[in-house]
Amino acid sequence: MKKINDVKFLLDVVMAVLFVLFFNKNVLGGLAFHEIAGLFFAAAYITHVLLNLDWVKRVTVKMFDRGLSWRVRGSYALNLLLLLSMTFIIVSGILVSRIVFPNIHVGNEGWFKMTHISVSFLVLALVGVHVGLHWQWVLNMCKKMTCVKKSRSWLRYAAQGLTVIVLLFGVYQINQTSFVTRLKSSVSAFSVHTNQAGPEGRKAVGGKEIGEMRGERPAGGEGQPRRRGGNVSVANVLLTYSGIMAVFVIATHYLRKASFSRKTKEG
Template sequence: MKKINYVKFALDLVMGLLFVLFFNKNVFGGLKFHEIAGLVFAGAYITHILLNWGWVKRVTLKMFDRRLSWRVRGSYALNFLLMVSMTFIIVSGILISHVLFPNLNVGNENWFKMTHISVSFLVLALIGIHVGLHWQWVVNMCEKMTSVKKSRAWMRYVAQGLTLIILLFGLYQINQTSYVTQLKSSVSVFGMNTQQSGFEGKGAFKGGEQGGTREGRPSGGGGQSGFDRGGKGGNVSFVSVILTYTGIMGVFVIVAYYLKKLSVYRKRKTVANPN
């Protein structure tokens, strides 16, 4: 296997861990970590795109070719949506920065704050779908690095058991964090002002600036708001945050993986029995 695949795997793993940590501003010292790690994430994401630029270029040039499969077109559309959303999160994060870029002044900072939050919840789902569609690649990489073959019977049972546990845990966290409400807001927030956006419940920036600290209500992730921007921070378990939002992402991974598996099964059945 090409060494570049190991680099891609490690990079994707780091990006995934960083992204779920961003859902709580109180981990690792608070806002300072969030903004510095955000720049690291931005650099990693640009590197990710460059490492996969060959595929992007090939598909872009063939986009109007009728022979290009709908599966590839769908993957391309998903990646494009991810790129646009991720770029918005990075740029809006810089515009509302209070630590690294405190002198940047934007016309409607509250709008950027709200959309920065809401689009992040959408991206969490998109990343999960992206991983689910490429799950076989992840499994192959893990097998190469650990020399453990999933083909063994006991491994299949363990994998199925873990899948069920992750699905149930993820659904529980979706309910606990009001994730569906946040996801709906990510669709409707554009074109609205901050009073209309509905971010006055869980996970929102509650109130204004008070002594340099922005307050929020708890909504999961270790008993803290997904976007609680406490100035001091450091009082939240990063493990709890990772488990909460990785669990939510896992729901989308599982759904996307099995939908793809079902699609492949139906296609093979149609080919085998055309009539």
């Protein structure tokens, strides 16, 4: 069981890093990395689901049991939404592939490109909520791997201070990247008529063109080439979108903690 938890933890870390890097297709060589790593991510996500299949089966069987807590029901609903949205991102990514699957041609490709990107912003928030709900498990795994047996008072204060810094940084990045607008676009994307996406798939989403949202520089005039892959800092992409995810992790963790504390006092 302990080895399985280690595998789950390492797999989750790899998936989180990859998913964050996907928000700019110019990192680590550009589109080739984006598509090839995307296939690896798909395999890792399927493995993640299979490793947690026992929990899914148990909850599914008890879904209509009145004794099942609303916390478990909510977690189940969140995981189901993640499964559906992740599946859409993976499938749509394959359909619009240019390198790994260049011979796949679908109608309304512009719509698939648009929704592939916009739904990714929704998933980033959902993953943050998911991690926040399991943050205590994450902390326990980190303590185990770093051989930290007992938290010292100064370490707790340092962690609290770091949490505030990360939260402020994440909120700043949410504002800088127009994340809220892009998050709204993930909801409206499915209601957009496919003809509005245009033959090139360049329809604006939340005020940003598809290429710009994927890390390309908008054309600035005649003769000015668009930026190619490999010119973007990996550290900047990781910090930006990890910071945004962290806002949802922190908010979910402390809301859950406050709810648990209130129930304890009431009981």
